[in-house]
């Protein structure tokens with residue numbers, strides 16, 4: 193069987209370096225991605241981890257140093273002309289005419305790409321903008337502007353949508369709307385790849401995720417598996433947090449200070465925490481298992497990968 197069957201996106205050994213004043217910087221490093229057909233795939237990583245660079249390589253906007261990429265089994269960038277009609281992407285904010293209505297902007301675009309005009313109202317409806325279609329673009333909220341951008345990508349009925357940080361700068365209501373739009377698109381059988389450094393946002397909508405840091409893949413798979421594997425956390429309160437921390441670290445656990453207590457990351461068995469501390473004569477005042485979340489999984493996975501240049505912040 194073709195190893196790329198069933199996948200909208202695959203990359204193998206993908207690498208991209210940039211030359212800067214401080215020498216060669218590896219933006220994407222031996223990246224193996226597999227994005228299944230159908231559903232929302234969260235492409236997650238701290239700022240500067242290589243998400244945009246990867247997306248730009250997939251779309252033929254940046255040339256990879258080495259490695260292989262396929263969209264729906266077709267090698268890109270070579271076969272991009274054959275496959276590009278199946279892909280809609282928002283990588284940078286698209287330009288619309290501010291004085292024209294949302295509908296007129298899309299009609300112009302539909303004309304330019306050869307999409308039928310009847311498609312315009314369909315896509316406006318899909319992103320929930322039909323009742324504001326006659327309003328000027330300049331009067332739209334940021335969330336509405338972003339939904340219009342999504343509508344534009346839908347004109348040619350793509351099977352794969354690629355959104356690079358689509359909720360940047362949006363308020364909670366706008367984020368909620370975009371999430372709803374992505375879910376609806378996936379529920380129609382489309383594949384949505386959404387990059388983000390804000391994990392809580394993606395956690396609520398993603399079916400599968402890939403987590404990268406410093407251009408390297410740290411974990412990938414169904415959300416529940418990635419979170420379940422690494423996401424356990426527990427809050428521990430003890431009389432002497434520093435002593436307890438030393439004991440738990442010596443027992444191989446990942447521990448961080450958390451107010452007057454400690455947080456143990458990635459330990460799925462609270463009994464191991466109790467036992468290790470009791471062995472050292474330290475008795476717990478409280479141990480509260482925390483709901484495993486993508487953020488815990490992410491922190492556990494990316495611990496120690498912070499960039500020396502400081503451009504890879506801890507995710508919000």
Ligand SMILES: Nc1ncnc2c1ncn2[C@@H]1O[C@H](COP(=O)(O)OP(=O)(O)OP(=O)(O)O)[C@@H](O)[C@H]1O
Nearest residue numbers: 210219237238239240241242243244245246389503
């Ligand atoms: N054109 C470029 N020239 C030099 N370095 C670049 C260029 N584009 C990206 N980089 C560097 O490559 C690394 C990866 O950047 P990239 O934008 O792909 O990350 P990202 O995960 O999308 O981050 P963000 O969430 O901030 O958008 C960063 O260290 C960045 O500074």
